[in-house]
Amino acid sequence: MATDRDHSLSRGLFVLRLIGAGLVLAAVAMGLPQTARADDPVFRIVFEDGKMTPSRLEVPADTRIELELVNAGKTPAEFESLPLRKEKVIAPGVTTSMVIKGLDPGEYSFFDDFHPDAPPAVLIAK
Amino acid sequence: MQGNVIFVVWRESVEALLVVGILQSWLSTNAPDARRARAFLWSGVAAGLAVAGLLGWALIALTEALSDTAQEILRTGLVLVAAALILQMVVWMRRHGRTLKRDLEGSLDKAVATENWWGVFLLALIAIAREGSETVVFLTGILSVDLGGGRLGAIAAAGLGLVAALATYAALQIGARFLSWRLFFRITETMLLFLALALLMTGVDGLVELDVVPRLSRRLWDTSMILSDGGAFGGLVSGLTGYRARPDLTQLLVFLSYWILVPWLLSRPRRSTVPNPT
Numbered sequence: 075m076a077t078d079r080d081h082s083l084s085r086g087l088f089v090l091r092l093i094g095a096g097l098v099l100a101a102v103a104m105g106l107p108q109t110a111r112a113d114d115p116v117f118r119i120v121f122e123d124g125k126m127t128p129s130r131l132e133v134p135a136d137t138r139i140e141l142e143l144v145n146a147g148k149t150p151a152e153f154e155s156l157p158l159r160k161e162k163v164i165a166p167g168v169t170t171s172m173v174i175k176g177l178d179p180g181e182y183s184f185f186d187d188f189h190p191d192a193p194p195a196v197l198i199a200k
Numbered sequence: 201m202q203g204n205v206i207f208v209v210w211r212e213s214v215e216a217l218l219v220v221g222i223l224q225s226w227l228s229t230n231a232p233d234a235r236r237a238r239a240f241l242w243s244g245v246a247a248g249l250a251v252a253g254l255l256g257w258a259l260i261a262l263t264e265a266l267s268d269t270a271q272e273i274l275r276t277g278l279v280l281v282a283a284a285l286i287l288q289m290v291v292w293m294r295r296h297g298r299t300l301k302r303d304l305e306g307s308l309d310k311a312v313a314t315e316n317w318w319g320v321f322l323l324a325l326i327a328i329a330r331e332g333s334e335t336v337v338f339l340t341g342i343l344s345v346d347l348g349g350g351r352l353g354a355i356a357a358a359g360l361g362l363v364a365a366l367a368t369y370a371a372l373q374i375g376a377r378f379l380s381w382r383l384f385f386r387i388t389e390t391m392l393l394f395l396a397l398a399l400l401m402t403g404v405d406g407l408v409e410l411d412v413v414p415r416l417s418r419r420l421w422d423t424s425m426i427l428s429d430g431g432a433f434g435g436l437v438s439g440l441t442g443y444r445a446r447p448d449l450t451q452l453l454v455f456l457s458y459w460i461l462v463p464w465l466l467s468r469p470r471r472s473t474v475p476n477p478t
Contacts, residue, residue: 156434165340173268185432
């Protein structure tokens with residue numbers, strides 16, 4: 075009986091701790107400033123209802139870069155790339171930026187997750 | 201375009217429906233106080249929908265105010281909590297699968313159950329809120345413009361996507377009815393374990409992006425010729441299994457330790473020494 079109670083107590087604490095951790099994360103998240111720096115090279119990608127321009131983008135490898143994501147279309151877009159570990163929703167008419175830390179040389183495909191039938195585009199780090 | 205809408209709505213909801221559907225079948229079959237347990241589950245779903253609406257609104261209205269890092273932290277926190285909760289549920293189901301009903305009917309400690317119900321509530325909430333918020337942004341955008349097919353077409357497509365998602369949910373419920381419980385449990389448990397790993401991998405990716413965890417190596421190999429994780433289909437597979445086409449050492453270690461630690465955790469005998477009713 076006693077062990078069962080301990081068990082339930084520890085489980086309760088576990089859930090509480092999870093909630094607490096979530097709240098702390100949220101609080102920290104609200105207070106953080108943008109991380110882009112002025113001297114990062116900036117590359118622009120325009121989303122337009124499934125079309126991404128450019129569809130091949132060359133960027134320097136092993137360098138911090140900033141992507142400027144513009145949604146010029148009428149529908150929302152979602153920049154998504156597992157190889158880049160990035161995912162970002164962009165509402166129509168919105169311009170947002172995303173910092174990419176140094177990339178290994180190579181190709182990284184990305185796509186508009188809200189228009190999955192459109193062909194993916196690729197980021198080439200050289 | 202319409203096919204697109206159907207697919208996106210289905211995909212965004214399928215993960216949450218898996219979690220909710222499996223919990224629903226499990227609770228109906230195994231929990232002694234099923235009505236109460238389901239109340240926790242469905243309150244979690246309702247709260248999740250509310251939070252999804254709120255988050256979706258925030259994503260549209262506060263794009264400028266919410267920094268990239270802030271969104272990354274929020275997303276990382278949510279996926280890690282979700283992964284932990286799913287694992288906790290699976291372990292709990294495995295340990296108590298056959299004994300829970302008897303334990304509680306024997307009026308042992310009901311607090312055990314109550315605290316797990318809160319876990320169920322929170323899990324449903326996060327599962328719905330996470331993908332739901334994106335669906336909200338997607339639908340708001342889709343429904344606010346005329347896409348050639350007319351607004352009605354888009355609404356119909358979104359409806360069909362939801363129907364497809366509900367069909368997935370129904371398939372789970374039917375599976376629970378017609379497969380043997382043991383088989384259904386095996387299958388859904390495996391699905392949940394893969395899902396938890398996928399969430400963990402996404403969380404670890406987030407931690408790497410946030411400089412909390414080092415990357416340890418450049419990419420170790422590249423299997424994107426076989427299955428790329430950079431496209432829509434590969435992305436879906438990765439989102440449900442944790443697959444990575446070009447893993448670095450950190451991802452590999454997380455993947456391996458997960459499949460070593462979790463089976464160990466699941467095979468560990470119950471700690472509590474509940475006497476068998478005689």
